[in-house]
Amino acid sequence: MAATLSTFAYLVAAVLFILALRGLSHPTTSRQGNLFGMVGMGIAIVATLLRPGMGGGGIGLIILALAIGGGAGAYIASRIQMTALPQLVAAFHSLVGLSAVFVAAAAFYAPESFGIGHAGEIHGGSLVEMSLGLAIGAITFSGSVIAFAKLQALMSGAPITFKGQHWLNLGLGILLVVLIIGFVASGSAALFWLIAILAFALGFLLIIPIGGADMPVVVSMLNSYSGWAAAGIGFTLSNLLLIVTGALVGASGAILSYIMCKGMNRSIINVLLGGFGTDAGGAAAGGGATGDRAPVKAGSPEDAAYIMRNAQKIIVVPGYGMAVAQAQQVLREMGDLLKKEGAQVEYAIHPVAGRMPGHMNVLLAEANVPYEDVKELEEINPEFADADVAFVIGANDVTNPAAKTDKSSPIYGMPILDVERAKTVFFIKRGMASGYAGVDNELFFRPNTMMLFGDAKKVTQEIVQALQRD
Amino acid sequence: MNPTDLANQASATAQRALELAQQARAMAETHVAPVAAAADPFLFLLTIFLLACFVGYYVVWNVTPALHSPLMGVTNAISSVIVVGAILATGLGESLAAQVFGFLAAALAAVNIFGGFIVTRRMLAMFQSKKKG
Numbered sequence: 329m330a331a332t333l334s335t336f337a338y339l340v341a342a343v344l345f346i347l348a349l350r351g352l353s354h355p356t357t358s359r360q361g362n363l364f365g366m367v368g369m370g371i372a373i374v375a376t377l378l379r380p381g382m383g384g385g386g387i388g389l390i391i392l393a394l395a396i397g398g399g400a401g402a403y404i405a406s407r408i409q410m411t412a413l414p415q416l417v418a419a420f421h422s423l424v425g426l427s428a429v430f431v432a433a434a435a436f437y438a439p440e441s442f443g444i445g446h447a448g449e450i451h452g453g454s455l456v457e458m459s460l461g462l463a464i465g466a467i468t469f470s471g472s473v474i475a476f477a478k479l480q481a482l483m484s485g486a487p488i489t490f491k492g493q494h495w496l497n498l499g500l501g502i503l504l505v506v507l508i509i510g511f512v513a514s515g516s517a518a519l520f521w522l523i524a525i526l527a528f529a530l531g532f533l534l535i536i537p538i539g540g541a542d543m544p545v546v547v548s549m550l551n552s553y554s555g556w557a558a559a560g561i562g563f564t565l566s567n568l569l570l571i572v573t574g575a576l577v578g579a580s581g582a583i584l585s586y587i588m589c590k591g592m593n594r595s596i597i598n599v600l601l602g603g604f605g606t607d608a609g610g611a612a613a614g615g616g617a618t619g620d621r622a623p624v625k626a627g628s629p630e631d632a633a634y635i636m637r638n639a640q641k642i643i644v645v646p647g648y649g650m651a652v653a654q655a656q657q658v659l660r661e662m663g664d665l666l667k668k669e670g671a672q673v674e675y676a677i678h679p680v681a682g683r684m685p686g687h688m689n690v691l692l693a694e695a696n697v698p699y700e701d702v703k704e705l706e707e708i709n710p711e712f713a714d715a716d717v718a719f720v721i722g723a724n725d726v727t728n729p730a731a732k733t734d735k736s737s738p739i740y741g742m743p744i745l746d747v748e749r750a751k752t753v754f755f756i757k758r759g760m761a762s763g764y765a766g767v768d769n770e771l772f773f774r775p776n777t778m779m780l781f782g783d784a785k786k787v788t789q790e791i792v793q794a795l796q797r798d
Numbered sequence: 799m800n801p802t803d804l805a806n807q808a809s810a811t812a813q814r815a816l817e818l819a820q821q822a823r824a825m826a827e828t829h830v831a832p833v834a835a836a837a838d839p840f841l842f843l844l845t846i847f848l849l850a851c852f853v854g855y856y857v858v859w860n861v862t863p864a865l866h867s868p869l870m871g872v873t874n875a876i877s878s879v880i881v882v883g884a885i886l887a888t889g890l891g892e893s894l895a896a897q898v899f900g901f902l903a904a905a906l907a908a909v910n911i912f913g914g915f916i917v918t919r920r921m922l923a924m925f926q927s928k929k930k931g
Contacts, residue, residue: 583855
């Protein structure tokens with residue numbers, strides 16, 4: 329295929345990718361969008377395979393690589409549980425990063441293939457672009473590996489901080505820039521690999537201080553990085569499709585990071601500097617120190633079932649605890665039973681609920697909750713005032729009124745779901761441990777709050793049984 | 799709309815666009831080629847990059863928050879278009895090192911392409927299937 333034709337095929341693919349993102353503006357057009365994405369990718373691959381100079385042996389190798397990788401990807405993606413989605417996405421980001429590193433290496437050793445000069449005498453501009461693609465790719469790789477390890481609980485979700493951490497990172501960052509300048513000036517292979525190693529280390533160090541519940545930001549940010557890495561490689565190879573796609577993905581990840589930060593009322597810098605909060609998912613078990621306050625009112629699932637049967641309007645507030653307990657299915661059963669009793673049941677999603685953007689929506693959709701019943705924060709907040717019951721399952725900080733009233737609280741200014749306005753508030757929790765931010769929730773001690781202690785799934789199951797009994 | 803119709807439509811559109819491109823090319827060769835050749839290629843790429851950033855910005859703000867997870871799945875899959883570079887490195891075979899790196903990069907990117915699109919399809923199927931429910 330002539331060069332002009334393949335460039336044109338890339339343009340078609342780029343347009344299809346834009347349409348793929350466009351399709352996600354509504355659930356009804358989204359599947360079509362995904363299809364556009366697949367067609368675009370197919371066009372890009374075929375057009376590249378038909379480029380002049382592609383040898384027979386090489387094509388065999390490529391098909392082998394695509395078959396091995398594609399088979400593995402298809403296998404994993406069709407078996408993964410939806411609760412494990414955040415770690416899957418983190419793992420996928422790491423692969424894009426590593427792939428960018430390898431493509432940069434390939435371009436370094438065979439610059440003729442990409443028309444950027446000859447081995448040992450690559451154009452200066454291309455070396456700049458190559459080293460940027462390499463460094464961002466390497467940071468994406470090791471950062472995503474750490475994010476994966478934290479999400480998969482292979483390592484503690486607690487932030488790892490030490491003295492002089494930020495100065496160390498800053499020093500390494502400056503060293504990285506110096507190495508890149510040296511590399512551009514000399515074109516040395518040793519410097520190429522030094523940049524890779526240093527960037528790997530930097531990616532690792534940048535993510536370890538960030539706590540488990542800040543992972544929605546981290547995953548979005550690494551999503552963005554993987555796009556910038558692709559764009560960097562696109563500049564190196566002067567490939568329009570890579571540049572356009574990289575820019576789309578980079579912008580998308582950046583917007584998601586921004587939305588997540590806004591959902592916590594924290595700046596991206598504050599999140600990146602890390603050290604916020606304790607272990608993931610409120611793993612600290614047992615009754616926390618609540619000493620001097622009024623005792624909390626603990627109820628039984630039967631009490632909850634009784635109150636909800638008589639309720640007109642129930643708003644369910646799911647959090648990460650629901651995902652950990654895998655309670656979404658039984659939660660939907662409860663919703664169905666209550667709807668049969670004539671109640672209106674809606675679900676309120678906080679922007680940072682879960683471990684990646686939109687995670688709760690996917691879990692509820694998996695449990696067959698109609699998406700019309702699932703509301704975003706701005707939409708649902710005015711409705712709490714006429715709700716009889718707010719059913720908070722596995723969430724805590726996102727309902728804490730201290731975010732509005734207590735200027736000294738670490739979560740002050742974070743938008744919250746106004747569950748306090750509902751006539752009765754249920755909290756399904758394993759114990760009295762405070763949330764991720766390490767602050768007490770005064771709602772637990774209010775007279776119209778009832779605590780239902782236990783595993784989210786078990787408690788909800790008992791409520792369902794109680795509702796079915798009569 | 800079923801996938802076959804869609805694919806037919808897409809290919810018809812591509813065909814038309816192709817014809818247009820050939821016309822444009824013919825015109826470019828006769829009229830504007832000298833001017834285009836004079837432009838700095840880096841500036842040209844940078845222009846495209848910045849415009850694509852804007853397109854991405856506006857398109858992504860239109861994505862409904864409920865679909866933010868599928869959005870990540872799709873962006874993850876399409877960012878693996880880096881496979882294009884891997885294919886060139888492997889297929890052109892200018893050096894053994896480049897072929898090895900290209901092969902590895904192609905395999906990793908392929909995991910993402912298939913994995914990303916399939917997991918997104920699974921997610922989106924959940925959002926579709928329950929209007930009746």
